[in-house]
Amino acid sequence: MEKIAPPKYVMRILTTLRARGYPTYLVGGCVRDMLLGARPQDWDLCTGALPEQVLELFPGSVPTGLKHGTVTVRLGSGKAEVTTFRTEGGYADHRHPDSVAFVSDLRSDLSRRDFTMNAVALSGEGLLIDPFGGAEDIRARLVRCVGLPERRFEEDALRMFRALRFSARLGFAVEAGTWEALLHKAPLASELAPERIRDELEKTLLSQAPELVCRFFTTGLMAAFARPPQAGEESFRPLGKLPKKAGVRWAGLCALLLDQGCVDAAEGFLDALRLDKRTVSLSCRTVRLLASPLPASSVEWKRLLHAEGTDCAAWTAACADTFFGGGHSRALKAVLRSGDCFSLKHLAVSGEDLLALGLRGPELGRTLEGLLEHVIEHPADNRRERLLALAGGEGQEGLWTAGKS
Numbered sequence: 573m574e575k576i577a578p579p580k581y582v583m584r585i586l587t588t589l590r591a592r593g594y595p596t597y598l599v600g601g602c603v604r605d606m607l608l609g610a611r612p613q614d615w616d617l618c619t620g621a622l623p624e625q626v627l628e629l630f631p632g633s634v635p636t637g638l639k640h641g642t643v644t645v646r647l648g649s650g651k652a653e654v655t656t657f658r659t660e661g662g663y664a665d666h667r668h669p670d671s672v673a674f675v676s677d678l679r680s681d682l683s684r685r686d687f688t689m690n691a692v693a694l695s696g697e698g699l700l701i702d703p704f705g706g707a708e709d710i711r712a713r714l715v716r717c718v719g720l721p722e723r724r725f726e727e728d729a730l731r732m733f734r735a736l737r738f739s740a741r742l743g744f745a746v747e748a749g750t751w752e753a754l755l756h757k758a759p760l761a762s763e764l765a766p767e768r769i770r771d772e773l774e775k776t777l778l779s780q781a782p783e784l785v786c787r788f789f790t791t792g793l794m795a796a797f798a799r800p801p802q803a804g805e806e807s808f809r810p811l812g813k814l815p816k817k818a819g820v821r822w823a824g825l826c827a828l829l830l831d832q833g834c835v836d837a838a839e840g841f842l843d844a845l846r847l848d849k850r851t852v853s854l855s856c857r858t859v860r861l862l863a864s865p866l867p868a869s870s871v872e873w874k875r876l877l878h879a880e881g882t883d884c885a886a887w888t889a890a891c892a893d894t895f896f897g898g899g900h901s902r903a904l905k906a907v908l909r910s911g912d913c914f915s916l917k918h919l920a921v922s923g924e925d926l927l928a929l930g931l932r933g934p935e936l937g938r939t940l941e942g943l944l945e946h947v948i949e950h951p952a953d954n955r956r957e958r959l960l961a962l963a964g965g966e967g968q969e970g971l972w973t974a975g976k977s
C-alpha cells in the first residue's frame with residue numbers, strides 16, 4: 573500500500589499551532605484516506621486553539637464557519653480547514669446541533685463525528701488516536717456509527733445518506749447495527765433540506781459504485797421524492813457506464829426511475845431535489861428522446877442537434893448506448909467531426925442576407941429554417957451563393973418564399 577504523507581504546508585500549520593502550545597491533529601476524512609493508502613481530497617486539522625487564535629497566527633486565513641469553529645488557513649498555494657475541538661448539544665430538528673461548545677480535548681471532538689472511520693486523528697509524530705476502533709473498521713471495510721446508531725441518526729438524519737454515500741465511494745459494507753438503525757430511522761430524512769440530499773445522491777452517482785444509489789430508494793430515505801423500485805441494484809448498474817459527469821448521470825437515474833414507475837416525471841423529481849435549471853431541462857428532454865425512436869442516420873442526428881442542442885444530443889446518445897447499446901455516441905461524434913452544418917448559426921447565410929433579399933417576418937424565419945433543413949440533407953450546399961439562390965427574393969425563384977413552395 574502506498575504510504576501517503578501530508579504536504580509540507582499542512583505539517584507547517586500543525587507545527588506552528590503546536591509550538592504555541594495548542595494540541596493539534598490531522599483529523600477525519602484525510603486520516604481515513606491515509607489509512608486506506610489513498611490521497612486525501614482535502615486536509616482537516618482539529619486544534620485546542622480558539623478560532624480567533626488561529627486567525628491571529630495565520631494572516632490571510634478566512635473564518636469560513638466561525639460558529640462551528642472553522643477557519644480556512646492558506647499557506648502558499650495550499651489550504652487546510654482548522655477547526656477548534658468542539659462538542660455538540662441537542663438536535664431538536666434532526667439537522668443542526670442546538671448548540672456548539674468549544675472544548676479542550678480531542679476525544680470529545682472525535683465522539684461527535686459520524687462514523688468510526690472518520691473519528692480518527694493523527695498527531696504530528698504519526699501517532700494514531702482512535703478511541704472508537706476506526707482503524708479496525710477501515711481494515712474490515714465497514715461503515716459504523718460512533719456510539720448508538722439510532723441516536724446518531726436522530727441527531728442528524730443526513731448521516732444516513734452519508735453512510736450510503738461512503739459505502740458506495742469506498743466499497744465498504746454498512747455494519748449490521750448501523751444498517752438496522754438506518755432502516756428504522758429513514759422517515760427522519762423528510763426533515764432534511766432537499767439540497768443536502770441532492771448533494772449526497774450526486775456524490776454517490778459519481779462514485780465507483782453508482783448503482784448503489786438504488787439503496788437510497790429501497791431503504792425509504794427517498795420516500796418524499798419517489799416510490800421504491802421493485803428491481804434491485806442490478807438494474808441500476810448501467811449508471812456506471814455513463815460518462816462520469818453529474819448531469820448525464822442524473823438523466824440516466826431519471827430514465828431508470830421512470831422505467832420502474834418510481835416517479836411520474838423527471839421534472840417533478842429533479843425540481844423537488846433543487847437541481848439547477850439546465851440539468852432539469854436537459855434531463856427531461858433526454859428521457860423524452862430516449863422514449864421515442866433514436867436517430868438512425870447522420871441526417872437524423874443533425875435534425876436532433878438542431879432541435880435540442882449538442883449537450884442534449886450527447887446525453888441522449890450516451891444514455892442510449894448504456895441502456896440499449898448500439899454505438900449512438902460514435903455516430904453522433906462522427907457527425908460533429910464532419911463539420912456539417914446543423915444550426916442557423918453555421919448556415920452560410922444569415923437573417924440579414926434574407927432581409928436584403930426583401931424577405932420579412934414569418935416568411936424570413938420559414939426560409940431560414942427551410943435552408944437549414946436543405947443543408948442538413950445536402951451539406952455541400954452550405955455556400956452563400958447557392959443558398960441565396962435557393963432562398964430567392966424579389967424577381968427570383970425561391971424554394972420557401974410565399975406562394976412558391
Ligand code: ATP
Pocket residue numbers: 599600601602613614616684685686687690691728730731
Ligand atoms: P470527503 O473526502 O468526502 O470530504 P470527509 O470524511 O472529509 O470526506 P466531510 O464531509 O468533509 O467528509 O467532513 C469532514 C469530517 O467532519 C468527517 O470526516 C467527519 O468526521 C465530520 N462530519 C462531517 N459531517 C458530519 C455529520 N453530519 N455528522 C458528524 N460528523 C460529521
Ligand code: MG
Pocket residue numbers: 601614
Ligand atoms: Mg472532507
